[in-house]
Amino acid sequence: MLRVVHRQGTITAAAEVLHLTPSAVSHHMRELSRELKIPLLEPQGRRVRLTQAAHVLLGHADTLLSQWEQTLADLDSHRAGETGPLRMAGFTTAAAGLLAPAAGRLKTTHPDLRVLVRECDTDVSLELLLAGEADLAIIEPTEEAPPPGDPRFDQRPLLHEPLDLAVPAGHPLAGSGAVTLEDVADEAWIVSDPDGCDHKRQLMVHCSAAGFTPRIEHEATTWTVIWSLVANGMGVSLIPRLIDGLQLPGVVRVPLTGESRPTRRLLTCVRRGSREHPVIAMGVRALQDVIDGSPAVAA
Structure with missing residues:
Protein backbone atom coordinates (compact mmCIF):
# COMPACT_ATOMS: atom_id res chain seq x y z
CA MET A 1 0.00 0.00 0.00
CA LEU A 2 2.86 2.37 0.81
CA ARG A 3 4.40 1.66 -2.60
CA VAL A 4 1.14 2.52 -4.36
CA VAL A 5 0.77 5.74 -2.36
CA HIS A 6 4.32 6.67 -3.36
CA ARG A 7 3.63 5.96 -7.03
CA GLN A 8 0.24 7.72 -7.17
CA GLY A 9 1.13 10.74 -5.04
CA THR A 10 -2.23 11.05 -3.28
CA ILE A 11 -4.23 8.94 -0.85
CA THR A 12 -7.31 9.23 -3.07
CA ALA A 13 -5.53 7.99 -6.20
CA ALA A 14 -3.91 5.13 -4.27
CA ALA A 15 -7.29 4.14 -2.83
CA GLU A 16 -8.77 3.98 -6.34
CA VAL A 17 -5.99 1.66 -7.55
CA LEU A 18 -6.33 -0.54 -4.46
CA HIS A 19 -10.16 -0.58 -4.61
CA LEU A 20 -10.35 0.82 -1.08
CA THR A 21 -11.75 3.99 0.42
CA PRO A 22 -9.36 6.90 1.08
CA SER A 23 -10.17 6.67 4.79
CA ALA A 24 -9.14 2.99 4.82
CA VAL A 25 -5.80 3.77 3.16
CA SER A 26 -5.19 6.67 5.56
CA HIS A 27 -6.00 4.39 8.50
CA HIS A 28 -3.55 1.72 7.35
CA MET A 29 -0.83 4.32 6.81
CA ARG A 30 -1.36 5.75 10.31
CA GLU A 31 -1.31 2.27 11.86
CA LEU A 32 1.89 1.33 10.03
CA SER A 33 3.51 4.59 11.12
CA ARG A 34 2.42 3.98 14.71
CA GLU A 35 3.76 0.40 14.73
CA LEU A 36 7.12 1.44 13.29
CA LYS A 37 7.29 4.60 15.45
CA ILE A 38 8.32 6.74 12.45
CA PRO A 39 6.46 9.22 10.24
CA LEU A 40 5.91 7.81 6.75
CA LEU A 41 4.08 10.56 4.87
CA GLU A 42 4.32 14.33 4.73
CA PRO A 43 2.17 16.84 2.82
CA GLN A 44 3.43 18.37 -0.42
CA GLY A 45 0.80 20.85 -1.61
CA ARG A 46 -2.28 18.80 -2.45
CA ARG A 47 -0.20 15.65 -2.67
CA VAL A 48 1.76 13.58 -0.17
CA ARG A 49 5.33 12.36 -0.36
CA LEU A 50 7.27 9.71 1.49
CA THR A 51 9.64 10.64 4.26
CA GLN A 52 13.25 9.51 4.11
CA ALA A 53 12.42 6.80 6.64
CA ALA A 54 9.60 5.58 4.39
CA HIS A 55 12.00 5.29 1.46
CA VAL A 56 14.29 3.15 3.63
CA LEU A 57 11.29 0.99 4.49
CA LEU A 58 10.37 0.58 0.81
CA GLY A 59 13.88 -0.61 0.01
CA HIS A 60 13.48 -3.42 2.51
CA ALA A 61 9.85 -4.03 1.53
CA ASP A 62 10.81 -4.92 -2.05
CA THR A 63 13.09 -7.67 -0.72
CA LEU A 64 10.53 -8.90 1.80
CA LEU A 65 7.73 -9.00 -0.76
CA SER A 66 9.92 -10.88 -3.22
CA GLN A 67 10.70 -13.47 -0.53
CA TRP A 68 7.00 -13.68 0.36
CA GLU A 69 6.05 -14.31 -3.28
CA GLN A 70 8.68 -17.07 -3.44
CA THR A 71 7.27 -18.55 -0.23
CA LEU A 72 3.77 -18.64 -1.71
CA ALA A 73 5.12 -20.23 -4.89
CA ASP A 74 6.93 -22.93 -2.88
CA LEU A 75 3.83 -23.68 -0.81
CA ASP A 76 1.54 -23.76 -3.83
CA SER A 77 3.85 -26.24 -5.55
CA HIS A 78 2.71 -28.76 -2.93
CA ARG A 79 -0.98 -28.19 -3.54
CA ALA A 80 -3.08 -30.42 -5.76
CA GLY A 81 -5.75 -29.28 -8.17
CA GLU A 82 -4.59 -25.78 -9.08
CA THR A 83 -7.66 -23.65 -9.74
CA GLY A 84 -6.22 -20.15 -9.93
CA PRO A 85 -7.27 -17.56 -10.60
CA LEU A 159 9.23 -12.66 -28.20
CA HIS A 160 11.06 -10.65 -30.84
CA GLU A 161 8.03 -9.85 -32.98
CA PRO A 162 8.48 -8.79 -36.62
CA LEU A 163 6.75 -5.64 -37.82
CA ASP A 164 5.26 -5.79 -41.32
CA LEU A 165 4.32 -3.10 -43.82
CA ALA A 166 0.59 -2.49 -44.40
CA VAL A 167 -0.28 -1.12 -47.85
CA PRO A 168 -3.54 -0.66 -49.77
CA ALA A 169 -4.57 -3.62 -51.92
CA GLY A 170 -3.85 -1.66 -55.11
CA HIS A 171 -0.42 -0.42 -54.03
CA PRO A 172 2.52 -1.23 -56.37
CA LEU A 173 4.23 -3.13 -53.54
CA ALA A 174 1.15 -5.18 -52.61
CA GLY A 175 2.34 -8.16 -54.62
CA SER A 176 5.92 -8.08 -53.38
CA GLY A 177 7.30 -11.01 -51.45
CA ALA A 178 9.32 -8.68 -49.23
CA VAL A 179 10.45 -5.06 -49.26
CA THR A 180 12.79 -2.84 -47.25
CA LEU A 181 11.89 0.30 -45.37
CA GLU A 182 14.02 2.22 -47.84
CA ASP A 183 11.52 1.20 -50.56
CA VAL A 184 8.76 3.24 -48.88
CA ALA A 185 10.77 6.26 -47.77
CA ASP A 186 8.58 8.62 -49.86
CA GLU A 187 5.23 7.27 -48.66
CA ALA A 188 2.73 8.98 -46.35
CA TRP A 189 2.63 7.18 -43.00
CA ILE A 190 -0.16 6.39 -40.56
CA VAL A 191 0.64 5.82 -36.88
CA SER A 192 -1.10 4.73 -33.74
CA ASP A 193 -0.49 7.28 -31.03
CA PRO A 194 -2.82 6.76 -28.04
CA ASP A 195 -1.55 7.15 -24.50
CA GLY A 196 0.80 4.32 -23.60
CA CYS A 197 1.42 3.25 -27.21
CA ASP A 198 4.97 3.26 -28.55
CA HIS A 199 4.07 2.83 -32.23
CA LYS A 200 5.00 6.34 -33.36
CA ARG A 201 8.38 6.29 -31.59
CA GLN A 202 9.13 2.87 -33.07
CA LEU A 203 8.42 4.12 -36.58
CA MET A 204 10.72 7.12 -36.12
CA VAL A 205 13.53 4.93 -34.74
CA HIS A 206 13.30 2.26 -37.46
CA CYS A 207 13.03 4.77 -40.31
CA SER A 208 15.95 6.73 -38.91
CA ALA A 209 18.01 3.53 -38.97
CA ALA A 210 16.97 3.13 -42.62
CA GLY A 211 18.23 6.63 -43.38
CA PHE A 212 15.08 8.75 -43.65
CA THR A 213 12.47 10.60 -41.61
CA PRO A 214 8.92 9.33 -42.20
CA ARG A 215 6.27 11.76 -43.43
CA ILE A 216 3.51 11.16 -40.87
CA GLU A 217 0.17 12.44 -42.12
CA HIS A 218 -2.41 10.58 -40.05
CA GLU A 219 -2.67 9.46 -36.42
CA ALA A 220 -5.26 7.15 -34.89
CA THR A 221 -6.05 5.65 -31.51
CA THR A 222 -7.25 2.22 -32.72
CA TRP A 223 -5.91 -0.33 -35.17
CA THR A 224 -9.33 -0.48 -36.86
CA VAL A 225 -8.97 3.16 -37.92
CA ILE A 226 -5.41 2.55 -39.12
CA TRP A 227 -6.62 -0.38 -41.25
CA SER A 228 -9.39 1.77 -42.70
CA LEU A 229 -7.02 4.63 -43.54
CA VAL A 230 -4.60 2.24 -45.25
CA ALA A 231 -7.41 0.46 -47.11
CA ASN A 232 -8.64 3.80 -48.45
CA GLY A 233 -5.23 4.73 -49.84
CA MET A 234 -4.28 7.35 -47.27
CA GLY A 235 -0.84 5.93 -46.59
CA VAL A 236 1.11 2.96 -45.27
CA SER A 237 1.82 1.79 -41.76
CA LEU A 238 3.99 -0.50 -39.66
CA ILE A 239 1.90 -3.28 -38.13
CA PRO A 240 2.81 -5.90 -35.51
CA ARG A 241 2.69 -9.52 -36.68
CA LEU A 242 0.38 -10.29 -33.73
CA ILE A 243 -2.35 -8.12 -35.22
CA ASP A 244 -2.82 -10.52 -38.13
CA GLY A 245 -6.14 -11.84 -36.89
CA LEU A 246 -7.60 -8.32 -36.75
CA GLN A 247 -6.96 -7.52 -40.42
CA LEU A 248 -9.75 -5.93 -42.44
CA PRO A 249 -10.35 -6.19 -46.23
CA GLY A 250 -8.49 -3.85 -48.54
CA VAL A 251 -5.11 -4.06 -46.77
CA VAL A 252 -2.14 -6.20 -47.78
CA ARG A 253 0.58 -7.18 -45.32
CA VAL A 254 4.06 -7.13 -46.86
CA PRO A 255 7.02 -8.63 -44.92
CA LEU A 256 9.98 -6.32 -44.37
CA THR A 257 13.56 -7.43 -44.89
CA GLY A 258 17.05 -5.95 -44.93
CA GLU A 259 19.41 -4.64 -42.24
CA SER A 260 16.81 -2.16 -41.00
CA ARG A 261 14.07 -4.80 -40.69
CA PRO A 262 11.99 -3.64 -37.70
CA THR A 263 11.03 -5.84 -34.76
CA ARG A 264 9.81 -5.18 -31.25
CA ARG A 265 10.67 -6.95 -28.00
Missing part, protein backbone atom coordinates in the same frame (compact mmCIF):
# COMPACT_ATOMS: atom_id res chain seq x y z
CA LEU A 86 -4.59 -16.60 -13.10
CA ARG A 87 -4.99 -12.91 -13.92
CA MET A 88 -3.18 -11.82 -17.07
CA ALA A 89 -2.90 -8.30 -18.50
CA GLY A 90 -1.42 -6.75 -21.62
CA PHE A 91 -1.73 -4.06 -24.27
CA THR A 92 -4.13 -4.50 -27.20
CA THR A 93 -2.10 -6.56 -29.68
CA ALA A 94 -0.54 -8.70 -26.95
CA ALA A 95 -3.97 -9.37 -25.43
CA ALA A 96 -5.45 -10.33 -28.80
CA GLY A 97 -2.51 -12.23 -30.26
CA LEU A 98 -1.03 -13.93 -27.18
CA LEU A 99 -3.11 -13.67 -24.00
CA ALA A 100 -6.42 -14.72 -25.56
CA PRO A 101 -4.96 -17.80 -27.33
CA ALA A 102 -3.02 -18.74 -24.19
CA ALA A 103 -6.19 -18.45 -22.10
CA GLY A 104 -8.00 -20.65 -24.62
CA ARG A 105 -5.29 -23.31 -24.40
CA LEU A 106 -5.42 -23.29 -20.61
CA LYS A 107 -9.21 -23.61 -20.66
CA THR A 108 -8.76 -26.80 -22.70
CA THR A 109 -5.79 -28.30 -20.86
CA HIS A 110 -6.77 -27.18 -17.34
CA PRO A 111 -10.59 -26.82 -17.31
CA ASP A 112 -10.63 -26.19 -13.54
CA LEU A 113 -8.23 -23.26 -13.84
CA ARG A 114 -9.93 -19.85 -13.75
CA VAL A 115 -8.17 -17.51 -16.18
CA LEU A 116 -8.94 -13.78 -16.36
CA VAL A 117 -7.61 -11.54 -19.16
CA ARG A 118 -7.49 -7.76 -19.06
CA GLU A 119 -6.56 -5.49 -21.96
CA CYS A 120 -4.80 -2.36 -20.69
CA ASP A 121 -1.76 -0.19 -21.30
CA THR A 122 1.58 -1.25 -19.87
CA ASP A 123 1.54 1.35 -17.08
CA VAL A 124 -1.85 0.04 -15.92
CA SER A 125 -0.57 -3.56 -16.08
CA LEU A 126 2.32 -2.65 -13.81
CA GLU A 127 -0.01 -0.93 -11.35
CA LEU A 128 -2.22 -4.04 -11.31
CA LEU A 129 0.81 -6.22 -10.59
CA LEU A 130 1.91 -3.98 -7.72
CA ALA A 131 -1.59 -3.86 -6.29
CA GLY A 132 -1.92 -7.66 -6.46
CA GLU A 133 -4.73 -7.36 -9.04
CA ALA A 134 -2.77 -9.12 -11.81
CA ASP A 135 -0.32 -12.02 -11.76
CA LEU A 136 1.28 -11.95 -15.23
CA ALA A 137 1.64 -9.15 -17.75
CA ILE A 138 3.07 -8.79 -21.25
CA ILE A 139 4.92 -5.50 -21.60
CA GLU A 140 7.09 -3.78 -24.14
CA PRO A 141 10.33 -2.17 -22.88
CA THR A 142 10.09 1.58 -23.38
CA GLU A 143 11.65 4.66 -21.81
CA GLU A 144 8.78 4.76 -19.30
CA ALA A 145 8.92 1.05 -18.39
CA PRO A 146 10.76 -0.08 -15.25
CA PRO A 147 14.46 -0.89 -15.77
CA PRO A 148 15.51 -4.57 -15.94
CA GLY A 149 16.91 -4.49 -12.41
CA ASP A 150 13.78 -3.04 -10.79
CA PRO A 151 13.48 -4.95 -7.47
CA ARG A 152 9.69 -5.07 -7.73
CA PHE A 153 9.46 -6.96 -11.02
CA ASP A 154 10.83 -10.04 -12.75
CA GLN A 155 10.99 -9.23 -16.48
CA ARG A 156 12.08 -11.84 -19.03
CA PRO A 157 12.14 -11.96 -22.86
CA LEU A 158 9.14 -13.58 -24.51
CA LEU A 266 7.94 -8.30 -25.75
CA LEU A 267 8.57 -9.34 -22.15
CA THR A 268 6.68 -11.28 -19.53
CA CYS A 269 6.52 -9.39 -16.25
CA VAL A 270 5.53 -10.72 -12.81
CA ARG A 271 6.11 -9.64 -9.24
CA ARG A 272 9.63 -10.60 -8.29
CA GLY A 273 9.67 -13.98 -6.58
CA SER A 274 6.34 -15.16 -8.02
CA ARG A 275 7.43 -16.64 -11.37
CA GLU A 276 7.68 -20.20 -10.02
CA HIS A 277 4.14 -20.11 -8.66
CA PRO A 278 2.54 -23.13 -10.40
CA VAL A 279 -0.37 -21.17 -11.86
CA ILE A 280 1.84 -18.33 -13.13
CA ALA A 281 4.31 -20.86 -14.55
CA MET A 282 1.41 -22.48 -16.44
CA GLY A 283 0.52 -19.09 -17.88
CA VAL A 284 4.08 -18.47 -19.07
CA ARG A 285 4.25 -21.94 -20.66
CA ALA A 286 0.92 -21.37 -22.41
CA LEU A 287 2.22 -18.12 -23.90
CA GLN A 288 5.33 -19.90 -25.17
CA ASP A 289 3.16 -22.67 -26.64
CA VAL A 290 1.17 -20.05 -28.57
CA ILE A 291 4.39 -18.62 -29.99
CA ASP A 292 5.82 -22.06 -30.82
CA GLY A 293 2.57 -22.95 -32.60
CA SER A 294 2.67 -19.78 -34.76
CA PRO A 295 6.02 -19.79 -36.60
CA ALA A 296 5.08 -16.67 -38.56
CA VAL A 297 4.90 -14.62 -35.37
CA ALA A 298 8.41 -15.55 -34.28
CA ALA A 299 9.87 -15.51 -37.81
Whole structure:
Protein backbone atom coordinates (compact mmCIF):
# COMPACT_ATOMS: atom_id res chain seq x y z
CA MET A 1 0.00 0.00 0.00
CA LEU A 2 2.86 2.37 0.81
CA ARG A 3 4.40 1.66 -2.60
CA VAL A 4 1.14 2.52 -4.36
CA VAL A 5 0.77 5.74 -2.36
CA HIS A 6 4.32 6.67 -3.36
CA ARG A 7 3.63 5.96 -7.03
CA GLN A 8 0.24 7.72 -7.17
CA GLY A 9 1.13 10.74 -5.04
CA THR A 10 -2.23 11.05 -3.28
CA ILE A 11 -4.23 8.94 -0.85
CA THR A 12 -7.31 9.23 -3.07
CA ALA A 13 -5.53 7.99 -6.20
CA ALA A 14 -3.91 5.13 -4.27
CA ALA A 15 -7.29 4.14 -2.83
CA GLU A 16 -8.77 3.98 -6.34
CA VAL A 17 -5.99 1.66 -7.55
CA LEU A 18 -6.33 -0.54 -4.46
CA HIS A 19 -10.16 -0.58 -4.61
CA LEU A 20 -10.35 0.82 -1.08
CA THR A 21 -11.75 3.99 0.42
CA PRO A 22 -9.36 6.90 1.08
CA SER A 23 -10.17 6.67 4.79
CA ALA A 24 -9.14 2.99 4.82
CA VAL A 25 -5.80 3.77 3.16
CA SER A 26 -5.19 6.67 5.56
CA HIS A 27 -6.00 4.39 8.50
CA HIS A 28 -3.55 1.72 7.35
CA MET A 29 -0.83 4.32 6.81
CA ARG A 30 -1.36 5.75 10.31
CA GLU A 31 -1.31 2.27 11.86
CA LEU A 32 1.89 1.33 10.03
CA SER A 33 3.51 4.59 11.12
CA ARG A 34 2.42 3.98 14.71
CA GLU A 35 3.76 0.40 14.73
CA LEU A 36 7.12 1.44 13.29
CA LYS A 37 7.29 4.60 15.45
CA ILE A 38 8.32 6.74 12.45
CA PRO A 39 6.46 9.22 10.24
CA LEU A 40 5.91 7.81 6.75
CA LEU A 41 4.08 10.56 4.87
CA GLU A 42 4.32 14.33 4.73
CA PRO A 43 2.17 16.84 2.82
CA GLN A 44 3.43 18.37 -0.42
CA GLY A 45 0.80 20.85 -1.61
CA ARG A 46 -2.28 18.80 -2.45
CA ARG A 47 -0.20 15.65 -2.67
CA VAL A 48 1.76 13.58 -0.17
CA ARG A 49 5.33 12.36 -0.36
CA LEU A 50 7.27 9.71 1.49
CA THR A 51 9.64 10.64 4.26
CA GLN A 52 13.25 9.51 4.11
CA ALA A 53 12.42 6.80 6.64
CA ALA A 54 9.60 5.58 4.39
CA HIS A 55 12.00 5.29 1.46
CA VAL A 56 14.29 3.15 3.63
CA LEU A 57 11.29 0.99 4.49
CA LEU A 58 10.37 0.58 0.81
CA GLY A 59 13.88 -0.61 0.01
CA HIS A 60 13.48 -3.42 2.51
CA ALA A 61 9.85 -4.03 1.53
CA ASP A 62 10.81 -4.92 -2.05
CA THR A 63 13.09 -7.67 -0.72
CA LEU A 64 10.53 -8.90 1.80
CA LEU A 65 7.73 -9.00 -0.76
CA SER A 66 9.92 -10.88 -3.22
CA GLN A 67 10.70 -13.47 -0.53
CA TRP A 68 7.00 -13.68 0.36
CA GLU A 69 6.05 -14.31 -3.28
CA GLN A 70 8.68 -17.07 -3.44
CA THR A 71 7.27 -18.55 -0.23
CA LEU A 72 3.77 -18.64 -1.71
CA ALA A 73 5.12 -20.23 -4.89
CA ASP A 74 6.93 -22.93 -2.88
CA LEU A 75 3.83 -23.68 -0.81
CA ASP A 76 1.54 -23.76 -3.83
CA SER A 77 3.85 -26.24 -5.55
CA HIS A 78 2.71 -28.76 -2.93
CA ARG A 79 -0.98 -28.19 -3.54
CA ALA A 80 -3.08 -30.42 -5.76
CA GLY A 81 -5.75 -29.28 -8.17
CA GLU A 82 -4.59 -25.78 -9.08
CA THR A 83 -7.66 -23.65 -9.74
CA GLY A 84 -6.22 -20.15 -9.93
CA PRO A 85 -7.27 -17.56 -10.60
CA LEU A 86 -4.59 -16.60 -13.10
CA ARG A 87 -4.99 -12.91 -13.92
CA MET A 88 -3.18 -11.82 -17.07
CA ALA A 89 -2.90 -8.30 -18.50
CA GLY A 90 -1.42 -6.75 -21.62
CA PHE A 91 -1.73 -4.06 -24.27
CA THR A 92 -4.13 -4.50 -27.20
CA THR A 93 -2.10 -6.56 -29.68
CA ALA A 94 -0.54 -8.70 -26.95
CA ALA A 95 -3.97 -9.37 -25.43
CA ALA A 96 -5.45 -10.33 -28.80
CA GLY A 97 -2.51 -12.23 -30.26
CA LEU A 98 -1.03 -13.93 -27.18
CA LEU A 99 -3.11 -13.67 -24.00
CA ALA A 100 -6.42 -14.72 -25.56
CA PRO A 101 -4.96 -17.80 -27.33
CA ALA A 102 -3.02 -18.74 -24.19
CA ALA A 103 -6.19 -18.45 -22.10
CA GLY A 104 -8.00 -20.65 -24.62
CA ARG A 105 -5.29 -23.31 -24.40
CA LEU A 106 -5.42 -23.29 -20.61
CA LYS A 107 -9.21 -23.61 -20.66
CA THR A 108 -8.76 -26.80 -22.70
CA THR A 109 -5.79 -28.30 -20.86
CA HIS A 110 -6.77 -27.18 -17.34
CA PRO A 111 -10.59 -26.82 -17.31
CA ASP A 112 -10.63 -26.19 -13.54
CA LEU A 113 -8.23 -23.26 -13.84
CA ARG A 114 -9.93 -19.85 -13.75
CA VAL A 115 -8.17 -17.51 -16.18
CA LEU A 116 -8.94 -13.78 -16.36
CA VAL A 117 -7.61 -11.54 -19.16
CA ARG A 118 -7.49 -7.76 -19.06
CA GLU A 119 -6.56 -5.49 -21.96
CA CYS A 120 -4.80 -2.36 -20.69
CA ASP A 121 -1.76 -0.19 -21.30
CA THR A 122 1.58 -1.25 -19.87
CA ASP A 123 1.54 1.35 -17.08
CA VAL A 124 -1.85 0.04 -15.92
CA SER A 125 -0.57 -3.56 -16.08
CA LEU A 126 2.32 -2.65 -13.81
CA GLU A 127 -0.01 -0.93 -11.35
CA LEU A 128 -2.22 -4.04 -11.31
CA LEU A 129 0.81 -6.22 -10.59
CA LEU A 130 1.91 -3.98 -7.72
CA ALA A 131 -1.59 -3.86 -6.29
CA GLY A 132 -1.92 -7.66 -6.46
CA GLU A 133 -4.73 -7.36 -9.04
CA ALA A 134 -2.77 -9.12 -11.81
CA ASP A 135 -0.32 -12.02 -11.76
CA LEU A 136 1.28 -11.95 -15.23
CA ALA A 137 1.64 -9.15 -17.75
CA ILE A 138 3.07 -8.79 -21.25
CA ILE A 139 4.92 -5.50 -21.60
CA GLU A 140 7.09 -3.78 -24.14
CA PRO A 141 10.33 -2.17 -22.88
CA THR A 142 10.09 1.58 -23.38
CA GLU A 143 11.65 4.66 -21.81
CA GLU A 144 8.78 4.76 -19.30
CA ALA A 145 8.92 1.05 -18.39
CA PRO A 146 10.76 -0.08 -15.25
CA PRO A 147 14.46 -0.89 -15.77
CA PRO A 148 15.51 -4.57 -15.94
CA GLY A 149 16.91 -4.49 -12.41
CA ASP A 150 13.78 -3.04 -10.79
CA PRO A 151 13.48 -4.95 -7.47
CA ARG A 152 9.69 -5.07 -7.73
CA PHE A 153 9.46 -6.96 -11.02
CA ASP A 154 10.83 -10.04 -12.75
CA GLN A 155 10.99 -9.23 -16.48
CA ARG A 156 12.08 -11.84 -19.03
CA PRO A 157 12.14 -11.96 -22.86
CA LEU A 158 9.14 -13.58 -24.51
CA LEU A 159 9.23 -12.66 -28.20
CA HIS A 160 11.06 -10.65 -30.84
CA GLU A 161 8.03 -9.85 -32.98
CA PRO A 162 8.48 -8.79 -36.62
CA LEU A 163 6.75 -5.64 -37.82
CA ASP A 164 5.26 -5.79 -41.32
CA LEU A 165 4.32 -3.10 -43.82
CA ALA A 166 0.59 -2.49 -44.40
CA VAL A 167 -0.28 -1.12 -47.85
CA PRO A 168 -3.54 -0.66 -49.77
CA ALA A 169 -4.57 -3.62 -51.92
CA GLY A 170 -3.85 -1.66 -55.11
CA HIS A 171 -0.42 -0.42 -54.03
CA PRO A 172 2.52 -1.23 -56.37
CA LEU A 173 4.23 -3.13 -53.54
CA ALA A 174 1.15 -5.18 -52.61
CA GLY A 175 2.34 -8.16 -54.62
CA SER A 176 5.92 -8.08 -53.38
CA GLY A 177 7.30 -11.01 -51.45
CA ALA A 178 9.32 -8.68 -49.23
CA VAL A 179 10.45 -5.06 -49.26
CA THR A 180 12.79 -2.84 -47.25
CA LEU A 181 11.89 0.30 -45.37
CA GLU A 182 14.02 2.22 -47.84
CA ASP A 183 11.52 1.20 -50.56
CA VAL A 184 8.76 3.24 -48.88
CA ALA A 185 10.77 6.26 -47.77
CA ASP A 186 8.58 8.62 -49.86
CA GLU A 187 5.23 7.27 -48.66
CA ALA A 188 2.73 8.98 -46.35
CA TRP A 189 2.63 7.18 -43.00
CA ILE A 190 -0.16 6.39 -40.56
CA VAL A 191 0.64 5.82 -36.88
CA SER A 192 -1.10 4.73 -33.74
CA ASP A 193 -0.49 7.28 -31.03
CA PRO A 194 -2.82 6.76 -28.04
CA ASP A 195 -1.55 7.15 -24.50
CA GLY A 196 0.80 4.32 -23.60
CA CYS A 197 1.42 3.25 -27.21
CA ASP A 198 4.97 3.26 -28.55
CA HIS A 199 4.07 2.83 -32.23
CA LYS A 200 5.00 6.34 -33.36
CA ARG A 201 8.38 6.29 -31.59
CA GLN A 202 9.13 2.87 -33.07
CA LEU A 203 8.42 4.12 -36.58
CA MET A 204 10.72 7.12 -36.12
CA VAL A 205 13.53 4.93 -34.74
CA HIS A 206 13.30 2.26 -37.46
CA CYS A 207 13.03 4.77 -40.31
CA SER A 208 15.95 6.73 -38.91
CA ALA A 209 18.01 3.53 -38.97
CA ALA A 210 16.97 3.13 -42.62
CA GLY A 211 18.23 6.63 -43.38
CA PHE A 212 15.08 8.75 -43.65
CA THR A 213 12.47 10.60 -41.61
CA PRO A 214 8.92 9.33 -42.20
CA ARG A 215 6.27 11.76 -43.43
CA ILE A 216 3.51 11.16 -40.87
CA GLU A 217 0.17 12.44 -42.12
CA HIS A 218 -2.41 10.58 -40.05
CA GLU A 219 -2.67 9.46 -36.42
CA ALA A 220 -5.26 7.15 -34.89
CA THR A 221 -6.05 5.65 -31.51
CA THR A 222 -7.25 2.22 -32.72
CA TRP A 223 -5.91 -0.33 -35.17
CA THR A 224 -9.33 -0.48 -36.86
CA VAL A 225 -8.97 3.16 -37.92
CA ILE A 226 -5.41 2.55 -39.12
CA TRP A 227 -6.62 -0.38 -41.25
CA SER A 228 -9.39 1.77 -42.70
CA LEU A 229 -7.02 4.63 -43.54
CA VAL A 230 -4.60 2.24 -45.25
CA ALA A 231 -7.41 0.46 -47.11
CA ASN A 232 -8.64 3.80 -48.45
CA GLY A 233 -5.23 4.73 -49.84
CA MET A 234 -4.28 7.35 -47.27
CA GLY A 235 -0.84 5.93 -46.59
CA VAL A 236 1.11 2.96 -45.27
CA SER A 237 1.82 1.79 -41.76
CA LEU A 238 3.99 -0.50 -39.66
CA ILE A 239 1.90 -3.28 -38.13
CA PRO A 240 2.81 -5.90 -35.51
CA ARG A 241 2.69 -9.52 -36.68
CA LEU A 242 0.38 -10.29 -33.73
CA ILE A 243 -2.35 -8.12 -35.22
CA ASP A 244 -2.82 -10.52 -38.13
CA GLY A 245 -6.14 -11.84 -36.89
CA LEU A 246 -7.60 -8.32 -36.75
CA GLN A 247 -6.96 -7.52 -40.42
CA LEU A 248 -9.75 -5.93 -42.44
CA PRO A 249 -10.35 -6.19 -46.23
CA GLY A 250 -8.49 -3.85 -48.54
CA VAL A 251 -5.11 -4.06 -46.77
CA VAL A 252 -2.14 -6.20 -47.78
CA ARG A 253 0.58 -7.18 -45.32
CA VAL A 254 4.06 -7.13 -46.86
CA PRO A 255 7.02 -8.63 -44.92
CA LEU A 256 9.98 -6.32 -44.37
CA THR A 257 13.56 -7.43 -44.89
CA GLY A 258 17.05 -5.95 -44.93
CA GLU A 259 19.41 -4.64 -42.24
CA SER A 260 16.81 -2.16 -41.00
CA ARG A 261 14.07 -4.80 -40.69
CA PRO A 262 11.99 -3.64 -37.70
CA THR A 263 11.03 -5.84 -34.76
CA ARG A 264 9.81 -5.18 -31.25
CA ARG A 265 10.67 -6.95 -28.00
CA LEU A 266 7.94 -8.30 -25.75
CA LEU A 267 8.57 -9.34 -22.15
CA THR A 268 6.68 -11.28 -19.53
CA CYS A 269 6.52 -9.39 -16.25
CA VAL A 270 5.53 -10.72 -12.81
CA ARG A 271 6.11 -9.64 -9.24
CA ARG A 272 9.63 -10.60 -8.29
CA GLY A 273 9.67 -13.98 -6.58
CA SER A 274 6.34 -15.16 -8.02
CA ARG A 275 7.43 -16.64 -11.37
CA GLU A 276 7.68 -20.20 -10.02
CA HIS A 277 4.14 -20.11 -8.66
CA PRO A 278 2.54 -23.13 -10.40
CA VAL A 279 -0.37 -21.17 -11.86
CA ILE A 280 1.84 -18.33 -13.13
CA ALA A 281 4.31 -20.86 -14.55
CA MET A 282 1.41 -22.48 -16.44
CA GLY A 283 0.52 -19.09 -17.88
CA VAL A 284 4.08 -18.47 -19.07
CA ARG A 285 4.25 -21.94 -20.66
CA ALA A 286 0.92 -21.37 -22.41
CA LEU A 287 2.22 -18.12 -23.90
CA GLN A 288 5.33 -19.90 -25.17
CA ASP A 289 3.16 -22.67 -26.64
CA VAL A 290 1.17 -20.05 -28.57
CA ILE A 291 4.39 -18.62 -29.99
CA ASP A 292 5.82 -22.06 -30.82
CA GLY A 293 2.57 -22.95 -32.60
CA SER A 294 2.67 -19.78 -34.76
CA PRO A 295 6.02 -19.79 -36.60
CA ALA A 296 5.08 -16.67 -38.56
CA VAL A 297 4.90 -14.62 -35.37
CA ALA A 298 8.41 -15.55 -34.28
CA ALA A 299 9.87 -15.51 -37.81
